[in-house]
Amino acid sequence: MSTQSQEFKSLGLKVAVALAIVVLLAVPFITDIVGGNSALSLITRILIYSIAAASLNFVLGYGGMISLGHAAFFGIGGYVVGLLFVHYTDETPLMGVIPGTNQLLITIPAAIAVSGLLALIIGALSLRTGGVQFIMITLAFAQMIFFFFVSLKAYGGEDGIIVRRTNEFLGLNMRDRLTLYYVILGFWAVFMLALWRLIRSSFGTVLRGMKQNERRMAALGFAPYRYKLYAFVLSGMGCGLAGALMANFLRFASPDMLHWTKSAALMTMVILGGVGSFFGPLLGTAAYLVLETELAALTEYWQFWLGLILMAVVLGTRGGLNALIARGVALIFRGRA
Amino acid sequence: MILILEQLLNGLQYGVMLFLMAAGLTLIFGIMGVINLAHGSLFMVGAYAGTLAAAETGSFWLGIPVALITAAVVGFAIEALVIRRLYARDHLDQVLATFALILLFNQAITWGIGRQPVFIAIPETLSAPVELLPGLFYPPYRLVIIAAGLLVAYGLYLLINRTRIGMLVRAGATNRDMVRALGVDIRLLYTIVFGLGALLAGFAGYMSGPISAVQVGMGEQILLATFVVVVVGGVGSIKGAFVAGILLGVVDTMLRAFLPGILRGMMPADQADALGIGIASMGIYLLMALVLLVRPKGLFAAGG
Numbered sequence: 001m002s003t004q005s006q007e008f009k010s011l012g013l014k015v016a017v018a019l020a021i022v023v024l025l026a027v028p029f030i031t032d033i034v035g036g037n038s039a040l041s042l043i044t045r046i047l048i049y050s051i052a053a054a055s056l057n058f059v060l061g062y063g064g065m066i067s068l069g070h071a072a073f074f075g076i077g078g079y080v081v082g083l084l085f086v087h088y089t090d091e092t093p094l095m096g097v098i099p100g101t102n103q104l105l106i107t108i109p110a111a112i113a114v115s116g117l118l119a120l121i122i123g124a125l126s127l128r129t130g131g132v133q134f135i136m137i138t139l140a141f142a143q144m145i146f147f148f149f150v151s152l153k154a155y156g157g158e159d160g161i162i163v164r165r166t167n168e169f170l171g172l173n174m175r176d177r178l179t180l181y182y183v184i185l186g187f188w189a190v191f192m193l194a195l196w197r198l199i200r201s202s203f204g205t206v207l208r209g210m211k212q213n214e215r216r217m218a219a220l221g222f223a224p225y226r227y228k229l230y231a232f233v234l235s236g237m238g239c240g241l242a243g244a245l246m247a248n249f250l251r252f253a254s255p256d257m258l259h260w261t262k263s264a265a266l267m268t269m270v271i272l273g274g275v276g277s278f279f280g281p282l283l284g285t286a287a288y289l290v291l292e293t294e295l296a297a298l299t300e301y302w303q304f305w306l307g308l309i310l311m312a313v314v315l316g317t318r319g320g321l322n323a324l325i326a327r328g329v330a331l332i333f334r335g336r337a
Numbered sequence: 338m339i340l341i342l343e344q345l346l347n348g349l350q351y352g353v354m355l356f357l358m359a360a361g362l363t364l365i366f367g368i369m370g371v372i373n374l375a376h377g378s379l380f381m382v383g384a385y386a387g388t389l390a391a392a393e394t395g396s397f398w399l400g401i402p403v404a405l406i407t408a409a410v411v412g413f414a415i416e417a418l419v420i421r422r423l424y425a426r427d428h429l430d431q432v433l434a435t436f437a438l439i440l441l442f443n444q445a446i447t448w449g450i451g452r453q454p455v456f457i458a459i460p461e462t463l464s465a466p467v468e469l470l471p472g473l474f475y476p477p478y479r480l481v482i483i484a485a486g487l488l489v490a491y492g493l494y495l496l497i498n499r500t501r502i503g504m505l506v507r508a509g510a511t512n513r514d515m516v517r518a519l520g521v522d523i524r525l526l527y528t529i530v531f532g533l534g535a536l537l538a539g540f541a542g543y544m545s546g547p548i549s550a551v552q553v554g555m556g557e558q559i560l561l562a563t564f565v566v567v568v569v570g571g572v573g574s575i576k577g578a579f580v581a582g583i584l585l586g587v588v589d590t591m592l593r594a595f596l597p598g599i600l601r602g603m604m605p606a607d608q609a610d611a612l613g614i615g616i617a618s619m620g621i622y623l624l625m626a627l628v629l630l631v632r633p634k635g636l637f638a639a640g641g
Binding site for chain 1: 366372419422428429430432433434436437438439440441443444445447448561564565568572607608611612613614615616618619622623625626629630633634635
């Protein structure tokens with residue numbers, strides 16, 4: 001009975017994923033009919049932010065590390081694209097040695113590498129603490145990065161960097177919103193696939209074990225510090241990818257991407273959807289951004305209603321939207337059985 | 338020399354303000370185990386309530402009790418409606434729920450009062466600078482803040498170390514579960530601690546009103562600095578909050594005052610100013626990172 005229902009469940013999952021792929025591919029045609037450009041841009045933003053939220057969820061939900069500083073990696077990803085673009089147009093090398101570029105195939109790996117390196121440094125230092133101290137020290141590092149870029153007058157300071165043209169990619173016309181959507185969808189799909197494999201790998205299992213009982217995992221011979229640090233670095237790299245895509249999409253990189261409320265917003269997306277579940281951050285990001293867009297169109301005080309909804313989700317539901325849906329599905333299936 | 342002394346006093350005044358905020362927050366952290374991001378909102382509520390009352394009555398001093406009472410009442414309400422449900426939850430839920438409170442308070446005030454900053458004048462008796470040392474003129478209002486802060490610190494010291502409630506607070510900061518197991522009404526203790534924290538935050542908010550504008554978002558600015566103070570001082574330790582508050586207040590003020598000037602010797606003026614302010618803003622976070630790397634639990638952590 002239980003294997004049967006499990007098979008049924010995995011079949012259901014496969015059908016849902018296949019359906020989602022079809023829908024995502026068809027999105028531009030659907031939005032063309034119903035919502036126009038703004039709907040397509042909303043969905044593109046959902047894809048980008050969900051990469052960042054899923055990355056945060058990897059350390060938060062699977063690793064149990066509550067980081068309030070992930071905006072740092074998101075922002076750095078954006079700034080790598082911005083800085084390389086500025087030096088590409090100026091035709092001057094960055095820091096005297098690194099030539100600028102506008103090639104997406106270079107800027108994206110560069111953004112991932114730089115944010116990974118930053119995560120390695122911040123993680124190596126922060127993971128020496130735990131609990132409240134961990135939350136605060138990650139916030140502290142993110143604030144340092146924020147103030148650093150605010151004070152960099154040479155690169156726009158508070159105003160940020162305008163990337164006049166989206167990076168070039170395989171000769172495609174990246175100014176076309178449709179093309180850009182499919183490129184971002186491609187990166188998103190690769191990222192999600194990689195994350196899916198990672199969570200199901202032995203590494204993912206060890207990480208979840210650490211969250212449940214660190215001491216027991218240590219007794220089994222897994223060094224917690226090292227595993228958590230790897231996870232933190234991978235998570236930072238994911239956020240860097242999201243930031244780089246965002247800078248390309250908005251054609252803008254600013255300290256706003258590094259602000260601590262961005263970290264809180266990412267955390268909100270994760271919680272809304274459901275901590276420690278694969279699809280939770282996707283649902284949460286979609287819910288957050290749709291709410292933000294819809295509420296902002298209705299009222300100037302949309303944050304008030306966002307606050308109320310957030311409060312209701314945190315206090316009222318255990319496990320966010322993902323758990324709500326799972327409970328709903330379970331209810332239907334139980335009805336059938 | 339005069340300039341350095343003046344900035345030292347400014348730093349002391351900011352440090353005292355940070356201590357008023359951090360004292361409440363560290364107790365809420367240490368005893369109730371709750372991360373309360375909405376502490377800055379209580380600071381803002383106190384500032385608005387007191388300032389509006391002062392504008393209505395024309396008396397600065399009448400604003401103080403109004404600020405205190407309003408902040409405490411709002412604090413009790415928050416505790417009863419939201420915080421009480423968070424005791425058993427993990428830090429993540431606490432961060433999110435209290436972040437939602439920040440959104441609610443900020444928007445409610447924008448809604449009710451507006452985005453424009455509200456200003457309040459320093460009371461006339463305290464507005465003329467006094468000469469502390471030959472050549473050192475200093476606004477007496479800031480001296481009053483310093484004195485009031487030190488007085489509150491002494492009062493808290495007596496409360497924590499000499500009274501029965503203080504004994505329970507100390508016990509709670511060391512081992513919460515043991516206190517509950519011994520039959521103490523921990524819920525009442527929680528409410529008292531939260532109310533006390535709210536009171537202090539409201540007081541700090543109102544007193545800082547004449548120095549910096551009363552506006553939406555004022556709570557978040559001081560909130561982050563307060564968290565740094567709490568963590569550096571050690572969660573649950575009033576003594577730590579005091580030492581770290583003064584230390585960070587002075588360091589932050591000195592960096593802001595003198596760093597741009599020092600950098601100007603090395604680079605163009607506008608760049609030096611931007612970089613100096615940037616590094617000065619980083620200063621307290623850098624200090625926190627350093628302290629935590631050496632002492633992961635802060636300087637005076639309660640409960641070991």
